[in-house]
Amino acid sequence: MNPTTLKLCLMAVLSLVGIGLYGLMICRNLIKMVIVLQILVKAAALGLILAGQMSSQINLGQSLGITVIVADTIVAVVGMALAVQVQRRLGTLDVDALSSLRG
Amino acid sequence: MATFLMLLTIGLPWIGAICVWWIGDRRPRWQHILATGFSVAAGAASILLLAFSSSGVALRIPVGGFFGDFTLVPDGLGVFLAVIAAVVGSLAVIFSVDYMRGKQQLGRYYALILLFIGAMAGLGLSGSLLFMFVFWEITAFCSYALISFHNDDPKAVAGGIKALIVTQLGGIGLLIGALIIRSQTGNYQILDFLANAASIQPSILNLIAFGFLAAAVAKSAQVPLQTWLPDAMEAPTPVTALIHAATMVNAGVYLLARFYPAFRDVPGWATSVVTIGLLSGLLAALMALVANDIKRCLAYSTVSQLGYMVYAVGTGSVFASQFHLLSHSVFKALLFLSAGAVIHIVGTRDMREMGGLGRDMPFVRAVFVIGSLALVGLPIANGFFSKELILEGGLMHGPRWAYIGMLLGAGITACYTLRMVSMVFYRKRGSVKASHDAPVAMRISLGTLSLGVFTTWLLAGAFGELLTGSLPYHQLQTSKTFDLALELLNAPATWLALLVILLGFALWMMHKQLKPLIVFLRPLSRIAENRFGFEHLNQGVIRIARSLSSVLRRTQTGQLNWNIVGIVGGLGIVLALLTWRI
Numbered sequence: 001m002n003p004t005t006l007k008l009c010l011m012a013v014l015s016l017v018g019i020g021l022y023g024l025m026i027c028r029n030l031i032k033m034v035i036v037l038q039i040l041v042k043a044a045a046l047g048l049i050l051a052g053q054m055s056s057q058i059n060l061g062q063s064l065g066i067t068v069i070v071a072d073t074i075v076a077v078v079g080m081a082l083a084v085q086v087q088r089r090l091g092t093l094d095v096d097a098l099s100s101l102r103g
Numbered sequence: 104m105a106t107f108l109m110l111l112t113i114g115l116p117w118i119g120a121i122c123v124w125w126i127g128d129r130r131p132r133w134q135h136i137l138a139t140g141f142s143v144a145a146g147a148a149s150i151l152l153l154a155f156s157s158s159g160v161a162l163r164i165p166v167g168g169f170f171g172d173f174t175l176v177p178d179g180l181g182v183f184l185a186v187i188a189a190v191v192g193s194l195a196v197i198f199s200v201d202y203m204r205g206k207q208q209l210g211r212y213y214a215l216i217l218l219f220i221g222a223m224a225g226l227g228l229s230g231s232l233l234f235m236f237v238f239w240e241i242t243a244f245c246s247y248a249l250i251s252f253h254n255d256d257p258k259a260v261a262g263g264i265k266a267l268i269v270t271q272l273g274g275i276g277l278l279i280g281a282l283i284i285r286s287q288t289g290n291y292q293i294l295d296f297l298a299n300a301a302s303i304q305p306s307i308l309n310l311i312a313f314g315f316l317a318a319a320v321a322k323s324a325q326v327p328l329q330t331w332l333p334d335a336m337e338a339p340t341p342v343t344a345l346i347h348a349a350t351m352v353n354a355g356v357y358l359l360a361r362f363y364p365a366f367r368d369v370p371g372w373a374t375s376v377v378t379i380g381l382l383s384g385l386l387a388a389l390m391a392l393v394a395n396d397i398k399r400c401l402a403y404s405t406v407s408q409l410g411y412m413v414y415a416v417g418t419g420s421v422f423a424s425q426f427h428l429l430s431h432s433v434f435k436a437l438l439f440l441s442a443g444a445v446i447h448i449v450g451t452r453d454m455r456e457m458g459g460l461g462r463d464m465p466f467v468r469a470v471f472v473i474g475s476l477a478l479v480g481l482p483i484a485n486g487f488f489s490k491e492l493i494l495e496g497g498l499m500h501g502p503r504w505a506y507i508g509m510l511l512g513a514g515i516t517a518c519y520t521l522r523m524v525s526m527v528f529y530r531k532r533g534s535v536k537a538s539h540d541a542p543v544a545m546r547i548s549l550g551t552l553s554l555g556v557f558t559t560w561l562l563a564g565a566f567g568e569l570l571t572g573s574l575p576y577h578q579l580q581t582s583k584t585f586d587l588a589l590e591l592l593n594a595p596a597t598w599l600a601l602l603v604i605l606l607g608f609a610l611w612m613m614h615k616q617l618k619p620l621i622v623f624l625r626p627l628s629r630i631a632e633n634r635f636g637f638e639h640l641n642q643g644v645i646r647i648a649r650s651l652s653s654v655l656r657r658t659q660t661g662q663l664n665w666n667i668v669g670i671v672g673g674l675g676i677v678l679a680l681l682t683w684r685i
Binding site for chain 2: 021024025026027028033095096098
């Protein structure tokens with residue numbers, strides 16, 4: 001892999017992570033949060049594939065990436081189901097309403 | 104053989120704990136029988152173990168990785184602690200058969216006591232600091248759970264929590280010390296550490312020494328952390344006699360004695376140990392002089408006697424401190440158990456309501472007086488020999504001011520002991536009456552212990568041999584029992600101490616005639632009644648912790664976004680640190 005492609009891929013991973021974290025910090029809507037979480041996990045999957053490429057263990061990297069995608073789908077489904085429950089119970093999707101963690 | 108016996112001493116009480124709990128509270132008869140059987144068997148195993156003591160590692164089980172090896176070492180100090188735990192433990196369980204007859208939740212009671220006995224034996228026998236810490240914490244947990252045994256009584260619950268928190272402070276000291284030792288010597292083995300202590304950097308050794316000192320101070324209820332012990336008196340009396348007089352509180356002294364060779368040369372360490380022992384010995388004796396609750400009075404007396412042992416370690420008389428530990432655990436268990444018999448029969452702990460009880464319960468009076476003789480330190484009782492040995496060692500090797508303080512403490516001890524005996528058993532009749540003397544099971548354990556008061560000092564020579572034969576790093580001065588007794592009787596220090604003790608007696612006998620002096624000392628006694636302000640110190644710490652937590656509480660917004668900001672921020676800090684290190 002030539003250095004330019006490597007840099008490009010790294011930047012893609014980092015910017016996805018950045019977008020994901022930024023989104024998690026500012027989003028208040030639960031469904032948006034699930035989507036933002038997906039972006040973060042995609043960054044992780046991309047990072048795994050990139051790492052496999054760099055350490056010339058392409059098979060390992062790509063199969064781990066696919067595993068992450070499968071696992072992440074479940075997270076998304078459960079997250080959405082929870083969002084539906086929250087909407088039914090509280091009548092809102094605002095995460096600030098879920099502040100029973102308050103000390 | 105030694106391995107097998109050690110495993111029996113630790114394992115039998117634990118198996119017993121499971122059995123007692125499993126048999127259930129609907130069959131209390133079986134619970135009594137099982138608890139007694141298992142604890143007596145453990146006691147027998149521990150006594151047999153005395154014959155197999157050696158300085159080497161007898162059992163080594165690799166646990167792997169960071170945890171190192173689990174080892175058991177049957178050396179003199181450890182076996183001795185295990186014997187005290189198992190033998191006094193079995194006597195306390197026998198006593199409980201009468202004391203707890205017909206009470207609720209016997210399963211919890213016996214299971215915790217048996218768990219404690221096993222853990223205490225393990226604490227002594229463990230050769231690995233990490234596992235010693237684990238046993239140390241199990242004993243702390245049992246102590247907490249048994250203090251709060253009557254969990255519908257808010258005072259008992261508060262006392263338990265207090266004991267748990269204060270002894271945890273010490274536990275942290277022990278853990279830090281153990282981890283530092285791991286980082287320096289590569290494993291947790293006590294023997295390796297004692298062998299290599301001289302090669303550790305002085306500043307690091309300093310840290311370990313004072314960490315262990317903090318552990319000992321908290322566990323042995325020494326000044327300034329002694330406040331948990333009087334509040335622990337809410338526990339059932341056999342528990343008090345076992346845990347808070349005879350065994351667990353000795354763990355601190357044991358720790359100091361065990362590591363004395365390594366810390367001897369740490370600057371300031373010996374002086375701090377002597378100072379702590381002196382302060383505990385004196386202040387606690389003064390508090391015992393004004394306490395009106397019989398168990399509280401005995402608790403202060405325990406703190407004071409533990410102060411003597413700590414002082415002895417500080418002056419280098421490790422043998423004297425361990426010998427006094429043996430005597431103390433026998434006579435103080437006796438005193439606590441006979442106080443328990445009084446409380447059980449009379450139904451109050453306030454000495455002002457008692458008085459003239461000696462006529463109704465001559466047996467209890469007799470054993471209580473025997474225990475008092477030893478506490479005061481009069482000849483033929485075991486307390487005399489060990490206390491004189493401590494004072495003599497202090498005179499020869501310790502600072503003069505500390506010796507004078509401890510001598511004064513011996514006088515005050517005589518005074519408060521006489522006060523206690525006369526308030527409970529003599530005087531004119533108080534408002535409560537005793538309907539009968541102690542029942543059979545109580546008599547068995549009280550009788551055994553009072554026999555011990557007169558005989559354990561005969562073991563001094565054998566005990567000394569046991570210690571010198573199996574402790575390669577300690578330099579102990581011991582001699583045969585007969586020589587020791589002769590030496591003590593010829594030493595002028597002994598007669599001086601006896602004189603001070605008689606003065607203490609006289610002080611209480613004539614306290615009616617000495618009214619002006621007592622009026623003069625009124626402010627002092629008021630300060631002593633207020634426990635020298637240590638309780639205020641505790642309250643202050645609690646207040647600071649509360650206000651700090653109410654400030655920190657604002658960071659817990661409960662909002663997801665803020666928590667994520669915190670996570671990202673933390674990640675950033677970790678990354679920054681990592682890049683900075685590289």
